[in-house]
Amino acid sequence: QQQVKQSPQSLIVQKGGISIINCAYENTAFDYFPWYQQFPGKGPALLIAIRPDVSEKKEGRFTISFNKSAKQFSLHIMDSQPGDSATYFCAARKQDNQGGKLIFGQGTELSVKP
Amino acid sequence: EAGVTQFPSHSVIEKGQTVTLRCDPISGHDNLYWYRRVMGKEIKFLLHFVKESKQDESGMPNNRFLAERTGGTYSTLKVQPAELEDSGVYFCASSQLFGTANTEAFFGQGTRLTVV
Numbered sequence: 163q164q165q166v167k168q169s170p171q172s173l174i175v176q177k178g179g180i181s182i183i184n185c186a187y188e189n190t191a192f193d194y195f196p197w198y199q200q201f202p203g204k205g206p207a208l209l210i211a212i213r214p215d216v217s218e219k220k221e222g223r224f225t226i227s228f229n230k231s232a233k234q235f236s237l238h239i240m241d242s243q244p245g246d247s248a249t250y251f252c253a254a255r256k257q258d259n260q261g262g263k264l265i266f267g268q269g270t271e272l273s274v275k276p
Numbered sequence: 277e278a279g280v281t282q283f284p285s286h287s288v289i290e291k292g293q294t295v296t297l298r299c300d301p302i303s304g305h306d307n308l309y310w311y312r313r314v315m316g317k318e319i320k321f322l323l324h325f326v327k328e329s330k331q332d333e334s335g336m337p338n339n340r341f342l343a344e345r346t347g348g349t350y351s352t353l354k355v356q357p358a359e360l361e362d363s364g365v366y367f368c369a370s371s372q373l374f375g376t377a378n379t380e381a382f383f384g385q386g387t388r389l390t391v392v
Contacts, residue, residue, distance in 0.1 A: 264319075266319040
């Protein structure tokens with residue numbers, strides 16, 4: 163059962179354009195929604211994260227939009243650059259008293275053309 | 277500060293052989309997680325250690341997989357005997373316990389396992 167669904171699988175954007183990646187989740191107990199960026203040969207690295215009590219979070223060119231009622235959240239990359247070309251994963255976590263495993267989406271391969 | 281270190285980076289083994297992957301978490305991180313990504317699909321949770329104890333091993337595929345974390349430091353993940361479907365990239369991540377200031381999970385670079 164796929165608890166976090168991510169789309170699109172791949173995305174090609176022109177330099178300067180806006181990249182949008184969407185995710186949907188099922189478990190309303192999730193309380194933390196991070197986005198990870200992964201370059202080839204590297205591990206995923208936290209890019210930006212949001213909690214369900216906030217509808218939007220912005221860090222530089224990266225923005226998360228969160229819709230709690232629709233159980234959806236998305237990543238917007240403004241003014242996309244070739245250096246943003248990477249695989250992006252959305253994830254969700256339900257915190258317990260020791261930690262919380264991350265449930266990932268399938269990943270989106272973003273290619274930004276110069 | 278050193279990040280999460282995994283080795284080997286790559287491993288190619290024959291079906292039926294044994295392989296052991298190692299993860300060194302960030303010093304002071306009591307949480308240690310193993311994940312796996314198979315053939316471009318999602319990154320899937322395998323198990324979670326808190327110090328040396330297994331907190332959650334619900335993602336382990338079967339009893340051919342054995343994870344240990346001796347003394348609450350580094351962890352090993354052994355696959356014995358390996359099957360073709362075990363091929364994929366195995367990631368390790370570590371984090372501080374909840375209740376501390378920063379509970380972000382930091383990932384290693386992964387071990388790419390190919391079973392032929």
